[in-house]
Amino acid sequence: MPPISQTLGEFSERFMLLAALTYTVAFIVFTLDLVKSSKRIRAVEENLAASQQAEQRVLVGADMTGGSSPRGGAARLAADTTADDSMDYSGRRKLARIAVVLTVVAALIHAAGVISRGLATNRVPWGNMYEFCTTGALVVVVVFLLALIRKDLRFLGTFVVGLTLVMLCAATIGFFTPAGNVVPALQSYWLIIHVSVAVAASALFTLTFAMSVLQLIQTSRVRKLAAGGVDRTPFMRLVPSALSLENLSYRINAFAFVMWTFTLMAGAIWAEEAWGRYWGWDVKEVWTFVIWVVFAGYLHARATRGWTGTRAAWLCIIGYLCIVFNFTIVNIYFSGLHSYA
Amino acid sequence: MTPDTPDGGKPDVALPALGLLGSLRWGWTQLTSMRTALFLLLLLAVAAVPGSLFPQRPANPAVVTQYIQDNPDTGPILDWFQLFDVYSSVWFSAIYLLLFVSLIGCVIPRALAHGRAMKSKPPRTPRKLSRMPIYGTLVLPASTQSGGSPITAASAAADAAAMLKKRGYRVDLRDTDSAQPSVGAERGFLKEVGNLVFHFSLIGVLVSVAVGGLFGYSGQKIIVEGDSFVNTLVGYDTFTPGANFTAGQLEPYSLRLDNFDVQFDRQETHYGQPLDFTANVTTKDGPDAEEEEQVLKVNSPLNIGGTGIYLVGNGYAPVVTVRDGNGDIAMQGPVVTIPQDGLFTSLIVIKAPDAAPDQLGFVGFFLPTAFVGEDGVAFSRDPDPFNPQLNLNSYYGDLGLDDGEPRSVYVLDTEDLTELNSRTSDEGGIVLGAGQTYDLPDGKGSISFDGLDRYIAVDIRHDPGQLGALVFSSLALAGLTASLFIGRRRVWVRTGTHADGRTMVEYGLLARGEDHRLTGEGAAIEKALRTQWLVDEPVEEQNERPGAPGSTTFEHASHQAGNGKES
Numbered sequence: 048m049p050p051i052s053q054t055l056g057e058f059s060e061r062f063m064l065l066a067a068l069t070y071t072v073a074f075i076v077f078t079l080d081l082v083k084s085s086k087r088i089r090a091v092e093e094n095l096a097a098s099q100q101a102e103q104r105v106l107v108g109a110d111m112t113g114g115s116s117p118r119g120g121a122a123r124l125a126a127d128t129t130a131d132d133s134m135d136y137s138g139r140r141k142l143a144r145i146a147v148v149l150t151v152v153a154a155l156i157h158a159a160g161v162i163s164r165g166l167a168t169n170r171v172p173w174g175n176m177y178e179f180c181t182t183g184a185l186v187v188v189v190v191f192l193l194a195l196i197r198k199d200l201r202f203l204g205t206f207v208v209g210l211t212l213v214m215l216c217a218a219t220i221g222f223f224t225p226a227g228n229v230v231p232a233l234q235s236y237w238l239i240i241h242v243s244v245a246v247a248a249s250a251l252f253t254l255t256f257a258m259s260v261l262q263l264i265q266t267s268r269v270r271k272l273a274a275g276g277v278d279r280t281p282f283m284r285l286v287p288s289a290l291s292l293e294n295l296s297y298r299i300n301a302f303a304f305v306m307w308t309f310t311l312m313a314g315a316i317w318a319e320e321a322w323g324r325y326w327g328w329d330v331k332e333v334w335t336f337v338i339w340v341v342f343a344g345y346l347h348a349r350a351t352r353g354w355t356g357t358r359a360a361w362l363c364i365i366g367y368l369c370i371v372f373n374f375t376i377v378n379i380y381f382s383g384l385h386s387y388a
Numbered sequence: 389m390t391p392d393t394p395d396g397g398k399p400d401v402a403l404p405a406l407g408l409l410g411s412l413r414w415g416w417t418q419l420t421s422m423r424t425a426l427f428l429l430l431l432l433a434v435a436a437v438p439g440s441l442f443p444q445r446p447a448n449p450a451v452v453t454q455y456i457q458d459n460p461d462t463g464p465i466l467d468w469f470q471l472f473d474v475y476s477s478v479w480f481s482a483i484y485l486l487l488f489v490s491l492i493g494c495v496i497p498r499a500l501a502h503g504r505a506m507k508s509k510p511p512r513t514p515r516k517l518s519r520m521p522i523y524g525t526l527v528l529p530a531s532t533q534s535g536g537s538p539i540t541a542a543s544a545a546a547d548a549a550a551m552l553k554k555r556g557y558r559v560d561l562r563d564t565d566s567a568q569p570s571v572g573a574e575r576g577f578l579k580e581v582g583n584l585v586f587h588f589s590l591i592g593v594l595v596s597v598a599v600g601g602l603f604g605y606s607g608q609k610i611i612v613e614g615d616s617f618v619n620t621l622v623g624y625d626t627f628t629p630g631a632n633f634t635a636g637q638l639e640p641y642s643l644r645l646d647n648f649d650v651q652f653d654r655q656e657t658h659y660g661q662p663l664d665f666t667a668n669v670t671t672k673d674g675p676d677a678e679e680e681e682q683v684l685k686v687n688s689p690l691n692i693g694g695t696g697i698y699l700v701g702n703g704y705a706p707v708v709t710v711r712d713g714n715g716d717i718a719m720q721g722p723v724v725t726i727p728q729d730g731l732f733t734s735l736i737v738i739k740a741p742d743a744a745p746d747q748l749g750f751v752g753f754f755l756p757t758a759f760v761g762e763d764g765v766a767f768s769r770d771p772d773p774f775n776p777q778l779n780l781n782s783y784y785g786d787l788g789l790d791d792g793e794p795r796s797v798y799v800l801d802t803e804d805l806t807e808l809n810s811r812t813s814d815e816g817g818i819v820l821g822a823g824q825t826y827d828l829p830d831g832k833g834s835i836s837f838d839g840l841d842r843y844i845a846v847d848i849r850h851d852p853g854q855l856g857a858l859v860f861s862s863l864a865l866a867g868l869t870a871s872l873f874i875g876r877r878r879v880w881v882r883t884g885t886h887a888d889g890r891t892m893v894e895y896g897l898l899a900r901g902e903d904h905r906l907t908g909e910g911a912a913i914e915k916a917l918r919t920q921w922l923v924d925e926p927v928e929e930q931n932e933r934p935g936a937p938g939s940t941t942f943e944h945a946s947h948q949a950g951n952g953k954e955s
């Protein structure tokens with residue numbers, strides 16, 4: 048086995064640190080953008096409302112019987128309170144641009160960290176929890192940045208970059224492992240196939256998790272506004288309507304579900320090769336199965352009357368929590384049970 | 389599946405009519421409804437969880453026994469609820485069997501309906517195409533030519549049909565003699581086929597697993613360097629037959645462990661972590677077959693005689709000689725030890741039932757690289773045998789091996805034995821370095837540490853359902869992909885001639901199920917028609933008409949499956 052390069056390993060650690068710092072700045076700028084943009088939108092709206100009111104007075108005077116249908120009213124309410132469904136935002140958002148550039152820079156440094164780790168160890172950089180976390184965080188960011196090319200998802204920036212930071216911190220503080228070889232059980236090309244797809248699927252589920260949370264907030268916010276309440280979360284104006292969020296996250300979830308199905312199958316094939324049985328209800332297998340079934344439930348929910356919207360979003364969130372549980376608690380606590388055995 | 393009945397085409401069920409048949413039918417309709425499927429799926433997810441919280445018998449029978457012993461109050465109750473056998477429990481089986489009955493009841497009618505749909509013609513052209521979520525019109529000037537001849541309503545319809553056919557639609561040209569000929573077209577049948585294949589394949593996976601359980605078998609064997617394993621029932625240490633297993637299924641191949649190489653990491657940060665396990669073995673397909681040298685490693689099993697042989701464990705087997713009080717050799721050979729940690733501090737039990745006048749027993753530790761700590765307790769500092777040492781306590785008396793009760797070779801029940809010496813006794817325990825001999829007190833005999841072998845633990849399995857499981861799960865994956873990513877849509881084109889000689893063309897698109905690419909398809913169709921007839925895009929014509937009466941917006945169009953009521 049070729050020797051581990053400690054120097055490269057140390058470089059990798061420094062890159063990670065630098066990336067985390069850059070992400071922190073990006074996170075702050077994304078948050079500032081949310082605050083500032085929602086303030087500006089409010090100002091614009093107040094202006095608009097003032098002029099509209101003047102107009103309306105004229106209209107009412109002209110047509111006493113006129114009045115908008117309730118449906119149109121609700122639609123307008125939704126349109127007024129959320130960003131455009133096509134996610135095209137009018138107006139420049141300078142801060143958001145800076146934040147995206149910062150995120151790109153951070154991702155490049157992050158990628159250098161991941162790649163140098165792989166070079167240092169002469170293998171794919173996802174052989175332990177530290178590497179799984181750092182590489183997974185990179186995939187989350189890259190998927191997010193790629194999605195930005197097609198859709199203006201900058202409203203997700205705070206959440207995605209925030210989650211990335213959490214993952215990087217968890218990796219360096221909680222799971223830190225110096226660059227090294229892996230045990231024989233992991234020396235298999237299935238490590239490359241199985242784990243990489245699992246990481247990618249988890250990254251996609253991370254995005255849809257953030258979107259589902261926003262969807263729930265948006266739903267309850269619009270409901271409250273419709274009932275005449277005050278807007279406590281004005282930054283949600285930058286976020287598309289609950290329906291657009293749901294539809295986009297469905298598309299991503301469908302794709303991620305196929306990947307998760309593949310992860311499950313590849314894991315079974317690997318288990319057969321390493322342990323002689325393709326399915327043994329090992330703790331890890333149980334939770335991978337549970338996650339799969341929850342997201343199968345999610346897909347079914349989308350086709351079941353009364354289960355779309357809020358309930359589907361909850362299923363997506365539960366599924367993601369299971370993924371987090373599978374990665375953290377199962378790996379840390381349950382493996383302890385294993386060594387007891 | 390259809391836009392108007394999102395719960396799989398089942399109408400909402402009213403209160404059941406009286407009567408047994410009615411109730412049965414009502415129950416069946418309920419069971420095969422989408423809502424029940426969803427409920428059972430979520431229930432299955434919840435039901436799988438306890439299996440990860442409690443030790444499970446199939447994986448760790450000893451741990452379960454220990455758990456029940458340690459928790460005498462709750463243990464038996466948990467056991468009664470089958471929480472130590474979750475995946476073969478009555479309740480878990482009930483859930484997945486119900487789910488699969490529901491699945492069959494759901495999928496078979498859908499397969500039949502889809503079979504009919506695939507044979508029937510594309511649906512008739514709606515009277516008002518403008519009601520379609522995607523709708524557009526083209527106007528061809530009277531002078532337009534197609535292939536050298538002037539365009540008529542009929543030829544335009546034929547052109548559209550040809551174009552749609554090229555795009556992969558099944559097309560039906562209709563009313564060609566009338567003033568308003570039209571084309572009905574449909575594509576994406578593979579979406580539903582994929583969905584059906586996926587659900588049927590799940591049944592296939594379940595059946596394959598069952599076949600493996602019925603006709604397969606598995607066993608474990610520990611093989612010390614130089615020893616052989618023969619694939620017969622007596623050759624196994626433990627053996628778990630499937631329900632339909634017969635001993636005749638075993639092919640009498642043999643396998644000898646020539647030597648076992650272990651390599652440990654010597655890098656500072658991962659010192660002592662295993663790097664490589666390689667077993668060099670010699671196999672024979674049968675008693676009279678040729679010998680063949682093979683390499684067995686983790687992640688690279690051997691396949692012989694319909695079985696897979698997997699390297700699942702290894703350890704040290706110190707070679708010891710025990711002499712009894714009469715000076716005769718009572719036991720000689722390698723003794724398999726059980727590693728307790730990554731440094732191969734290993735538990736060892738030596739039994740010498742042939743010793744006379746008293747049977748002898750030893751319990752203690754084998755340390756590959758012994759080192760004495762400040763508290764005087766020896767421990768292992770390295771997994772490699774740099775300073776191998778045996779630390780033992782000795783006993784004499786009746787080992788209890790003669791009463792026919794099966795006893796583990798790895799446990800010495802010291803209750804009925806008398807201690808000869810131990811770490812806490814005056815003489816101290818036995819400490820044996822390589823090549824050393826220790827004389828037991830009271831002339832009871834001696835023990836010597838003559839050498840060191842390694843052993844491997846292998847799992848041997850035959851699973852006739854394995855290939856089926858692989859095939860069906862691959863089919864499921866393919867079906868799932870088709871089902872999720874193929875768009876199923878319908879297109880209609882209607883043509884007519886204006887009084888002034890212009891040819892009018894209108895078209896409408898409708899998706900069945902999720903289809904976010906419907907708008908794109910509408911645009912592509914319009915573009916194809918324009919190129920075919922070489923008409924420019926007039927400014928006022930628009931593909932999407934959000935404001936038009938009776939039309940639905942794009943968001944509606946792409947999400948037919950009844951979503952969006954929530955927001």
Ligand code: HEM
Pocket residue numbers: 343346347349350389395396419420421422423425429487488490491492494495582583586587590867868871872901949
């Ligand atoms: C073992 C249990 C089941 C699993 C794991 C499962 C899984 C799935 C998955 C992953 C999908 C989405 C992919 C696709 O559209 O093909 C799906 C769709 C579907 N399933 Fe199931 N299913 C199960 C049982 C059932 C049952 C019992 C029914 C009928 C009551 C059913 C009816 C449907 C229908 C109608 C769709 C299409 C939904 C749509 O239009 O999006 N499934 N199923």
